[in-house]
Amino acid sequence: MNRYAIALTLASALALGACKKDPPESTPPLPQDTVTTPTPTPGMGGNGAMGGPGSQSHFSQAMSGADTIFFDTDRYNIDSEDAVALRRQAEYLLQHTAARATVEGHADERGTRDYNLALGERRATSAKNYLVSLGVPENRLTVVSYGEERPVATGTNDAAWARNRRSVTVMVTR
Template sequence: MNKTAIAVTLASALALSACSKKAPEELPPPPQTTTPTPSGPPPQTGPIPGSQAHFAQAMQGRDTIYFDTDQYNIDPEDQAALRQQAQYMQQYADIRATIEGHADERGTREYNLALGERRATAARNYLVSLGISPDRLNTVSYGKERPIALGSDQASWARNRRAVTVILN
């Protein structure tokens, strides 16, 4: 072999041996994980305040009032539920609501639509008397078209004679 070839082989061997690494005697510690600090408020859990879900949760069933047959008067139990609704609406002054009037299946469609309207209006008027602006409240009557209880018995009819307050988002 000539001197040049030997020199190239030696240079290559030296270069390769310089690249080889020995294993360290002690491994470095694993990287530390850091939790970033939140820059804003903590994430919201549960329903958004002022939403229909939050209202329903806060009312615990008192978002609905019930009526006797062919009646639309607000009794003391209904007054308590409507007072609780008014307090919620005063706390969240930017929300609007629709009050839905419903009737049971007995009677004509026209009669039940009119009765549902009287029930919704009675609930609305009571909320207005408690200080809720009438501009924040709408009414709609569904008559017997949206029953909550399907059945032709006294218990079903009693559940369907109602006014329901629904928060608009």
């Protein structure tokens, strides 16, 4: 082997070694400017008080867990169980016509950051499109992908990964 072949082999090995991905020791904190509790606004139904119709707390209570759907590895298709949850979400959104929602897409930690962001986007878009197919006006729904950045379960095992492969619908106020 000549020197160039050896140098190329070593450079390739170093480049591939740099791609190794270890799980984080802890998950990063949410950004400080992220609002996780909705702010009451007029026009959200009722008197606009916290927890009124159209608010995140009202939606969460009405959904009883149906605000989240889960996906298989590397998938973004809506199965029959997801369809039931999305029908409940659509019924809520159609009943509360001033409510707006963001559909968040999430992925587990496996794969590159770019791949997981794209997969989260496909998951959120798939859920949004299903809601639109049920009659929810598209202009009341937005999509955001967090990829692997906001896990609900830590750990490098099948149970944690399954909980992180999801789409979550959240109410937003304007």
